[in-house]
Amino acid sequence: MYAIGFEGSANKIGVGIIEHTDDGKVNVLANPRHTYITPPGHGFLPRDTAAHHRAHVVSLTQDALAEAGLTPSDIAVICFTKGPGMGGPLVSVAVAARTLSLLWNVPLVGVNHCVGHIEMGRMITGAKDPVVLYVSGGNTQVIAFAEQRYRIFGETIDIAVGNCLDRFARILGLPNDPFPGWNIEQYAKRGNKFVELPYTVKGMDVSFSGILSHIEGLAANGLKAEEDDAALTPEDLCYSLQETVFAMLVEITERALAHIGATEVLIVGGVGCNERLQDMMGAMVKQRGGYLFATDERFCIDNGLMIAQAGLLAFKTGHVTPLEDTWCTQR
Structure with a gap:
């Protein structure tokens, strides 16, 4: 068929x-x-x-x-x-x-x-009954299947994580080819200075608009760090942004894992092909004795x-x- x-x-x-x-x-x-x-x-x-x-x-x-x-x-x-x-x-x-x-x-x-x-993620990876982290330009949700339907455990209360990354890429003037989040990821790999950003987790929900506003201000003010007045590079800001928002996503995913006693995590959506997100999620899942399932950009x-x-x-x-x-x- x-x-x-x-x-x-x-x-x-x-x-x-x-x-x-x-x-x-x-x-x-x-x-x-x-x-x-x-x-x-x-x-x-x-x-x-x-x-x-x-x-x-x-x-x-x-x-x-x-x-x-x-x-x-x-x-x-x-x-x-x-x-x-x-x-x-x-x-x-x-x-x-x-x-x-x-x-x-x-x-x-x-x-x-x-x-x-x-x-798509379940078919490609073979995941059976995972907690799903769905992260893309328009959606950010933690989802699990129960009683014949997908249930949303937590989600963004304002903008999606992909939208946050895309909008910051536009502020920095990064190319949209192949997509803004990929260019953020490449810049973040070269960052070596972490600047603290707002961290907003509310139960099982997350918020990214405050983080975006704060880092927009840092970029607009000549990329100056508050603590020592040393110049931050765009690479440092991309690194700091990724580390912060991905840590938030790992936290709410782990909370869902603990709540339902699951052992599998499946990451889907365009942001899901980010290697740093996969590494951070994989470390958490490994500590809990579970398994992480993710795919590349062909299917994410x-x-x-x-x-x-x-x-x-x-x-x-x-x-x-x-x-x-x-x-x-x-x-």
């Missing part, structure tokens, strides 16, 4: 094709994507991002089918991101999925973007394959999204 998935909730559009065999195996057949990249210091606007997705969705679909060696008649279900995400980009990709559904006479399945990340960053995987799992249980219910939601 083959499924094609369409993801376009933010600045990346991806088309993935996955196969579930009769003997229970899962095969990745294709996963091309294209990223809308803006100049350094600029974010991406919904209208421009939607236009980018419309310009690339047809060619990506053709590339995915060619790479998988399939034709439209082989596809059992078309899966698309129903939300959450940016309105314009979501609708652009949903329209493409609806159009192909009518052209190919293939049913549709709307997929929750967050669940897509989790199911938004992609069509994760939508195909989650959608096909739902389709195999009998779930189909009627055409009149293929609306999108930003929430």
Whole structure:
């Protein structure tokens, strides 16, 4: 059984094709994507991002089918991101999925973007019943599965950790290619001076807006350290920011592990491919006698394959999204 998935909730559009065999195996057949990249210091606007997705969705679909060696008649279900995400980009990709559904006479399945990340991570890593840290540009949540649904144990109360890193990258004028968080990570590797930043954990929830405001002030004031008036470099600030926000994420993840008695942690979402976050989380999990599961940028960053995987799992249980219910939601 083959499924094609369409993801376009933010600045990346991806088309993935996955196969579930009769003997229970899962095969990745294709996963091309294209990223809308803006100049350094600029974010991406919904209208421009939607236009980018419309310009690339047809060619990506053709590339995915060619790479998988399939034709439209082989596809059992078309899966698309129903939300959450940016309105314009979501609708652009949903329209493409609806159009192909009518052209190919293939049913549709709307997929929750967050669940897509989790199911992709579980499939690739083999994690069975993990505590999930979902960290991306738009979401920061600690999630666990109980009683047939994913439960949110804790989350950000303002901005996502990826958004915090991206906005600071813009302040420093770092490139958006391949993505701002990656450039923050490279700068942080060269930092050697830690400056204390606000650390805001409230129970199982976290807050990043105060940290961002504080470090923006340091950057704007000539990168001066308060304690000895020695100049801080952009590398030092990136290092300090990463260490602080990742420590907060490790803390709330460990609290969830202790609460439910789990032994597995799975990191998903675009920020999840950060090597420093994986190292810090791995050290905590190892101390507790558990196991850490994480993937690289092929599967952490938004992609069509994760939508195909989650959608096909739902389709195999009998779930189909009627055409009149293929609306999108930003929430």
